[in-house]
Amino acid sequence: MESGDGAYITTVEGHRLLDLNxxxxTNVLGHNPPAVQTALHAAIDTGVSFGNPVEAETELARMLIERIASVDKVKFSCSASEAALSSVRIARAYTRRSKIAKFEGGYHGFTDTLQVSWHPHSDGAAGEDANPTPLADGAGIPEVDVANIVPLTQNDWPGTERILRAQAADIACVILELESASGGLVTLDVDFVSRLRELTTELGIVLIxxxxxTLRAGAGGLQAEYGVMPDLTVMGKIVGxxxxxxxVGxxxxxxxxxDSxxxxxxxxxxxxxxxxAAGIATLQQLDAAAFDRLNAMAGRVMHELNEWSMARGSTFSIYGRGISHMAYGFMNEPGLQIRTHRDYWRNLDDDRTQTLSLELANRGFFPVARGDFSLSLPMTDDDITSFIETTKEIVRDIEG
Ligand SMILES: Cc1ncc(COP(=O)(O)O)c(C=O)c1O
Structure with a gap:
């Protein structure tokens, strides 16, 4: 990439693309938002690195505490991978247990501790559906880390309850995404998450x-929409x-x-x-009207494309809860409900999905190649219309 400007990026070859990546x-305000630029200049002109907290760090923590009901205290790091790692260390210290329960398809950063059972794309190696076994995501992750992971299946309440009860004495935490950002946007049912809240409390397991x-869903995060309070919340992307x-808060x-x-x-x-400084300026822009705008644009994309797809009996769908990060994909059957990560990879037509990503790039749009995309505030209604219409055009071309 060469440069970014509002909702658009320009490649080194000079192509201008609507940035859906x-x-x-992260870039919920698009590129070079004026309020963030101003805050950055002020911050950089007064020294940047002191080996001690700065006032702005406290201010950002306060903003997160005010917005997210479950957060009383905040500890910053440099990335969400580190924040997830911090959350696990806190949970292990608090419970004096060592195992980590996580859902297959969930991504919590690239660390040895957590990059396990992210893409278990092989039935044999990842165990039976009813009894998933942990699987390292790629080489270089030691067996000792893999053995500490207890994999769970999204939306499978009987399986989740059975596994957690059986191993509770060793499990420090359950870590989850309410909507799996990089694994097909599988959404956990509200009822499933409420039951998990009750069970983890009963078993003394920290719920993360x-x-x-999903913090881009609204000021209080997606947890506010679910009405379920975790013990710890991992944050990244837009907060910086x-x-x-x-x-972690x-x-x-x-x-x-x-503190102890x-x-x-x-x-x-x-x-x-x-x-x-950039995080504070960004959150200041993200008031209720901004979240409404983002979610309204998302609702439009999802509704118009899914209605159109259903009417023509297409296997193409938009997935997710309709917040401003969504996924698209061709599946093996029209109208398929994706409930688990295994459902997703067994039914995904990866070739067609990636062809769509490539064709979108050829026609002026830049999604994530695997098939997810997010919106930004400077996008106009015309940008959204043109994304919807171009997607239809390409789906027609692919399906013939
Ligand atoms: C849900 C989730 N958790 C953690 C991470 C890791 O974040 P980072 O790349 O900042 O380490 C990501 C990154 O994509 C993510 O999507």
């Missing part, structure tokens, strides 16, 4: 929501306004392990002044 959902992506930042009681001296989490650049 948005640095994997990874809202790295396009700069490297991650955060949660209840004062569980976060207090950080029991747990040490530190990093030279954690809560970096430039990142928190």
């Amino acid at each position: 948005n640095n994997f959902t 929501f990874d809202e790295t992506v 306004g396009g700069f490297p930042l991650g955060a 949660g209840s004062a009681e569980i976060m207090s392990v950080l 001296g029991l747990v040490s989490i530190s990093g030279t650049h954690h809560g970096h002044k430039i990142s928190v």
Whole structure:
């Protein structure tokens, strides 16, 4: 990429594309938003790195605490991978247990600790549907980390309850995405998540929501829409306004392990002044009207494309809860409900889906190649119309 400007990017070859990748959902205000630029200049002109907290770090923490009901305290890091790692360390210290339950298809960063059972694209190696076994996502992840993971299946309540009850004495936490950002946007049922809240409380397991992506659903995150409070929340992407930042927040009681001296989490650049300045300026722009606009654009894309697709009996669909990050895909059958990550990869027509991504790029749109996309505030109604119409055109070309 050469440059970005509002909702658009320009490639080194000079092609101008509507940015639907948005640095994997980060650029919710588009590129070079004026309010963020101003805040950055002010921050950079007054020294950037002190080895001690700066006022702005406290201000951003306060904003997150005010917005997210389950968050009383915040610890910053440089990325959401680190924030997820921090959440696991806090949970392990609090419970004095070591295993981590996570859902197949869930992504919580690239660390050895958590990049397990993300894309278990092989029945044999990942165990039976009813009894998933942990699988490293790629080489270089030690067996000891893999063995600490207890994989669960999205929306499978009997299986989830059975596994958690059987291994509760060893399980420190359950970490989940309410909507799996990189695994087909499988959405957990509200009822499933409510039951999980009750069960984890009963079993003394720390419940962690990874809202790295879903924080763009609304000021209180997707958890506010679900009406379920986790113990800890992992954050990233939009909270750093396009700069490297991650955060874990949660209840004062569980976060207090950080004050007790029991747990040490530190990093030279954690809560970096430039990142928190960009984060504050970004969150200030994200008021109720901004979230309404983002969600209205998303609803339109989802509704118009899915209605059109159903009417022609197409296998093409838009997936997700209709927040401003969604996925598209061709499936093996029209109108398929995707309930689990295994459902997704068994039914996905990957060739057609990737052809659509490539053709979108050829015709002026830049999604994530695997088939997900996000919207940004500077997008206009005309941008959305042209994305919808071009997608229809390509789907027609592919399906013949
Ligand atoms: C849900 C989720 N958690 C964690 C991460 C890791 O974030 P980062 O790339 O900032 O380390 C990502 C990144 O895409 C993500 O989507």
